[in-house]
Amino acid sequence: MATIQHPRLGKVFGVVKDSVTSFRGIKYASLKNRLAEPDLLGEYAGQINATKCGPLVISPKDGCDREFGLIQHSLPKPEFTFSDVDGLNLNISTPDDWQKLLGEGNGLPVFVFIHGGGFAIGSNAWPQYDTNRFVKLSVDSGRPVIAVSINYRLGVPGFLTSQELRDAGYKANNGLRDQQTALKWIKKNIAPFGGDPENITVAGESAGSASIWFHLHSKEPLFKRAIMMSGSGLFPKPLPPPVTEFAYSTVIKALGLDGLSAEERINAMVAIPADELMARVPRVPLMAAVDGDIIPSEPTFAKISKLSSAADELPGTKWCEDLAIGACQFDGSIMSIFMPGPKETLNSRFANAVLTTLTGDNEATAKSLLQDYAIPTASKKHSTLTDDCLYPILKFCTDLLFLAPLDAIAANWPGRSSVYLFNQPNPWVGPNKGKPSHVLDIAFLFQNYTEHMTVQQREVGVAFAKDLIGFCHGNGLGNVTGLYRSGNETKKVRVYGDSSKGITVNDGIDMFSEESGVKDTIVKYESAVGLDKIMQAWGKFLSGK
Template sequence: MHTFITATVAELGRQVRTRAGLVLGHQRDASGVLTFKGIPYAAPPIGPLRWRAPQPPAPWNDVRDATTFGAGCLSALENDQRPGARSEDCLYLNVWTAAKQADEKRPVMVWIHGGGFQFGSSANPATDGGLLAAKGVVVVSFNYRLGIFGFLAHPDLDLEAQSGNYGLQDQLAALRWVKTNIADFGGDPDNVTVFGNSAGAMAIGILMASPLAHGLFHKAIGESGAFWDGRHGPLQGVEEARMRGLAFARQQGNASIAALRATPAEQLNAAAPWSFRTNPVVTAFTPSVDHYVVPDVPALRFLRGEQMHIPLLAGWNAAEEVPFVSQSLPDQSAQAFRAAAEEMFGKDRLADFLKAYPADTDAQAKASAAALTGDYVVGEQCWQWLRLHRGSSLAPVYGYLFNYTSPYTPVASHVTEVPFVFGTLTPQQVIGCATPPAEADRALAQTIMSYWVNFARHGDPNGAGLSSWPAYDEKDVVQILGTAIEARPNPQAVRFRFLGSFRENGILPMRWRDVP
């Protein structure tokens, strides 16, 4: 007689073993979601590790408390009023899972926060992953180095390793942590979707074009961002990034890298501030074409088919311009707007410009200036992302336009879709609105969450009970996420085609950087 012993998988509880040690998270909430916060995915990037590639975290022997967020990375935003502790020691991540057992292999969704590569953290109440996790995915969010700590390039640093994109290398390290550890939280390391907003979406577009990211994620969702190009032209080159680093060192008394590494973090951070009054691409420490993480201008990599050939869902909001009005062309009068447009786009293209952005009256010019700002800061590059990926990859592509408004969200501004994606429906601070959500807002959140989770599962947002979302093709049809949810031809196509006509081999003109 044979005796068969069946191995049983231990029930997933609040104590989980990662490769570095045990972590203890929160008890399951009413929806059955376990939450783990503040797990180190890399060693603190301090002292000699400042401006070096992220290193593995040191293992620990005791059970590590994972019930509070780790400190956010230092913010370069002037007078940043966002709550929460900040520190140079900030490379922490968070996990939400409703898995009952560790072998469930649930789809994984990894959130990359926005903030112009200058501010933001994974502790934002709007991006709490609990409600998404309750829908059957494992959600991960993390911090990454920002501003001068994340993106300083300097010739002396190049003697150690290619310098500049430490923040992007942090993102890669977090994704490697997911690949190595997420199965112990009930996630599937072979079904990882990255999703992000603004600079988070731009990071995703950049990573899709990076050979170093291959195999670390399998689907991508980009909300209001794509390549970190637009009004400023293309992504900065490594020489420009080095010149910026050298100029900063000169400002610090011709400081050496050793001296800069010895300078207190808060002092360095205060010496490299950024505000919304200026474009971060030309006035702050941001990603560059370093020929290591970023081999070439990302849009060009997509044009040549050198990106990751994975399913992509991407889109933009109807009023992206709201936080970026300081980057608008002069709009105090129709004449001033037309003159600025002629300087930027050329006299021979002014007639075409005015068909896309009419300026017959001062009021019309003001409206066109706002539309143009949203288009060249965010919208057109998202549209290009869809078109280029569809044209050079056989992977499915889905596009959307978020134009929903309600008393809770009176303007479909940049970032306003985020509380719907997570279902948190926190106050819409970017537009200064504190009106609480109503039933229609909650219904839209459920719809968007379902689309996003379906895409994470299968690479297709469609599912039972949802309005059909067609794949993006040459007809330029996008899913309208608004009061009505329906597929329609892209209403901004004429404007985007005009701006896109200035791309040569996928690259926008560098001369735009010099237009006031």
């Protein structure tokens, strides 16, 4: 057991393993109730037992297994506990002898991770997010960091909003407010753990990456560098007010509260037992929402294209010094679980959404788009991910929702931007075996799956992790920092894998090339019709209209 005497927290007990000290389950905020704003904790009882992970926030109890399903390999996991108001905690991993590693600095760089999960599932207690091996690797590679992983509210407590709730004083985007509170706690309290409060890098995957984009709207600096992994403000896109009102009314009806007054409804929603809440709330969109505050307006490709000339729209472009952004080559795999309707009509419904959105003068563009992705207007019966029914649509999703935003953000970022592509195939049995699928980069990054990999696969994960560690130290991402440009200049990226082809890292690769494995299929339509218009077609397809 390890102990530190913290000037604000008191005596904090942690656990030492493999030269890394873990402090787990430290509360960073308190909640008056499940829908209230987070209150940054400033007073503690004199000592904290931080030897085990804290409770998860209210969320599906099978959430961890769901993500194991996406990764296609599970890890041993403990019995999780859940809490309505005590789930806002964080884990800290620090080198055991960090004092000897400081050199002339004020502290070690701090790596903060925000998990994904569609704003519905996720936790810092999940074994795939354990940061101990990541920190151990940072020490062994001569560039030590401190790693922090955070919990934040999800689902109803995190993202349910409506005019009725706001009139009662309950703000939107509780989950994002939790994240910002955690970042403020870290800046205030990380120094006694060995971290530099002025050298914080925030990384997030999927919904965690989108969260980072939303935090760039903050006028107050929240971090020094950002690593956006497989997500942006364009995916998962924040919900507009009509959708949040629909979700709220649906939840109210499902809970049997529609006959009550507004005050009675809200009081009941706060008081209903968590298990009952989870059991009765149907599948409705509960995600980050445009609220005129944390998310002032809907993000679009058009707005991103003006980043360099309209930085006031996104203040974080001024205070975030470095941006690294990347994607898995088949990130669209995540959308297989969201496909609406029966598979036998998938092609025709998708084609109809494209053709009815891109009408008139754009009809030829619509037909060209469908042809480029080999999506027929008539459908056949299919049932698997790899067949010619679903795969082309998922490839379209990869390009539109992940690669096109990556390209637009990196090309228009006014500061330094670096881009990576994770091309390492999924090595485990499942529908995505052999494909660089969504969330796979996390399995490689944190080194928690190394026992289940070949030597060559491990090398890809180590190279990826070392580069992100170097980024925390201000070294850029490999050798391509500042080389991703718009205009006539070539866009260079850093590519991880495919190890089966003898590739660990490929540096300085053209973004759209045979070597990168990425084609410019979707981005060429920007000038023809605009990617925002194509996003409308995608939204129409998802809604079933």
